[in-house]
Amino acid sequence: MSRIWKISLLVLALVVSACAQPAATPSPTAAPAAPTAAPAPTATPEARPVTLKVMIVDYVKDKTDKWLENEVVPAFKQRFPNVNVEFIYVNWGTLDETVQGYFAAGEGADILNLGSEYIAEYGDRLAPLNRYLGAEAWPDIQQFIPATLETVTWKGEIRGLPWLVAPRAYMCRTDLLKEAGIERAPRTFKEAIEQARKTTIIEGNALKRAGLVTTGKLDDWQEYIALIWALGGELYKPSGEPAFDSPQARAALQFMYERRRAVYPDETVADLPPATGSRLADGTAVCIWGNLWGAPDVKDPIWERIEFVPGLTDPDNFPNSKPVVQVFTDWLAVAGYSKNVEIAAEFLKFLGTAENLNRYNRDFGSFPPRKDAWTGYVQEARPMMIMADLMAQHGRGFADVRETAKFREILQKQMSAYFTDQQDLDTTLRNIQEEYTQVLREAGRIP
The missing domain is CATH 3.40.190.10 (Periplasmic binding protein-like II)
Incomplete structure (x- = not known):
């Protein structure tokens, strides 16, 4: 998602405290009082003491953060008592610096909360997760809206879990x-x-x-x-x-x-x-x-x-x-340098149950990325169900936007010049093509 959208989303979330056609609409249910039990792991992680570090940027202070700390972690530890979960809370203004520092050092948080367009920037440096989150290992992944999975997939491998959605x-x-x-x-x-x-x-x-x-x-x-x-x-x-x-x-x-x-x-x-x-x-x-x-x-x-x-x-x-x-999807990725990829994937599956995604997105004021989580507050609001159905039918993830910050600057500058009659259409498109080509070349993305 764009930086402007992300900042707006966080502010509004604090205020409110909050692609195929989906299968039959689930019956409304109340949001759960506590997280659901973690699914049985496909392979039991080694029972060694583990501290799983999770960097979070999408949170509502004193609400979703407390849910994570006081409800999610204790429930997860019932299945994995050897695992401690440590949350690192950041904001969008420091996110890029924090993530880039982790990759430069080759260590840091195991799980990274990223924005919609980040797959092109970090995809090669994230752990491939098909063996843990693919349909054979975790059938629940088939409930996720295809547009949200576009956002977390790189070179044929799932690299993380969709977390919240804004179509x-x-x-x-x-x-x-x-x-x-x-x-x-x-x-x-x-x-x-x-x-x-x-x-x-x-x-x-x-x-x-x-x-x-x-x-x-x-x-x-x-x-x-x-x-x-x-x-x-x-x-x-x-x-x-x-x-x-x-x-x-x-x-x-x-x-x-x-x-x-x-x-x-x-x-x-x-x-x-x-x-x-x-x-x-x-x-x-x-x-x-x-x-x-x-x-x-x-x-x-x-x-x-x-x-x-x-x-x-x-x-x-x-x-x-x-x-x-x-479709703008914020997501949770597993860093390629992590020494705890398997248990990190188990934590993502735990967070990714229909009940847990419903609870988190209800408090955040956003859409759950999986269809069977459209219960309770989603089904009770007709506009949300209409938007959710349109997302399922026509959604395309805002993803794989390369060198996003510089690309955005180019578009904003050139579109403004055209719309205010400072230059014509041909000049505008030529400038976008040439300037963006240079950006991609300098970034090593094209020869």
């Missing part, structure tokens, strides 16, 4: 659409541009209502990636070089420009005032693209007037395009 989709107010003579939320590029133009209200050269709100001024670089995927494009060629010279990359960026101009006819139009709550709820946005943290409370009656759309496509120009729900 993104489009959500639109149907009553505000109908006011503008639109019967349903847009599904295609053409419909989205028309909807954005018809539902935007400008008074005194300032937005009073935006037809669409995303991050920034409709210049979200992560949405751009999702739109490329929706058109059937990829970020990289088989050679590993960037693919921003593709028809899909071009069409997606041009669409974003045209849709932005439908909301902001020129650069003199002032933006909406700062939000004090959900823009869908207060009516300053007709549609949003994002996760449920930017939406109304899941129990708000306004959800009866909100329609979900998994993603936008362009069937006129790309007949095979399919909607994409971008």
Whole structure:
């Protein structure tokens, strides 16, 4: 997941204290009072004293951390009394420095809490876990949403366990659409541009209502990636070089420009005032693209007037395009330098039961990554079940984004120049292609 999203997720979690079609929906159950028993190990780890170090960044202070320490560890020790678990709590601002220090030293935490895009950065330095977490060793892995497993798989090997999930989709107010003579939320590029133009209200050269709100001024670089995927494009060629010279990359960026101009006819139009709550709820946005943290409370009656759309496509120009729900998955990886890989895998399986993932994500305010954990608070909230089903059907993991920090800087700079008419489309795509190629070359990812 992006750094912006991760910081926003943690802050909001503290505030709230919180791909195949899934099988039959499980019956609602209350969240368990205590963790479930660990599954029987496939091979009993040597009964030597072990201290398993677990670095955690996704936690709600005095809530999920206490659950881990006071409930999870004692329950795990019932099966493995020789194992002590030590938690190391970090924040997103120090995560990269901490993890890089571990790998430089060749020692540190056995289990690492990583963000969605980290597999490309650390995949080769993480322990391969198919022998412990593959379907033959642990059938439960088949309950996990495919998009979440994309995030933790590198070179055919599972490298960790999905931990929490935040899918993104489009959500639109149907009553505000109908006011503008639109019967349903847009599904295609053409419909989205028309909807954005018809539902935007400008008074005194300032937005009073935006037809669409995303991050920034409709210049979200992560949405751009999702739109490329929706058109059937990829970020990289088989050679590993960037693919921003593709028809899909071009069409997606041009669409974003045209849709932005439908909301902001020129650069003199002032933006909406700062939000004090959900823009869908207060009516300053007709549609949003994002996760449920930017939406109304899941129990708000306004959800009866909100329609979900998994993603936008362009069937006129790309007949095979399919909607994409971008799935951000934070996960727990096992470091390749760990001397306790087997017992670390057992701890991941213990944390990864349906009951435990339900409990953790309930307190964190996020989605469990496995389908049979969509019980209790998930099933009781209709918007969460809709989003969960869309994730299962259309999800694609936000993963394998190489040299993410520099890539993000390139996209943000070049997209901004294009959207503000400082340069044309051809120049923008050429700059992205050339600058990102250089970044990948300097990182040793391409010759």
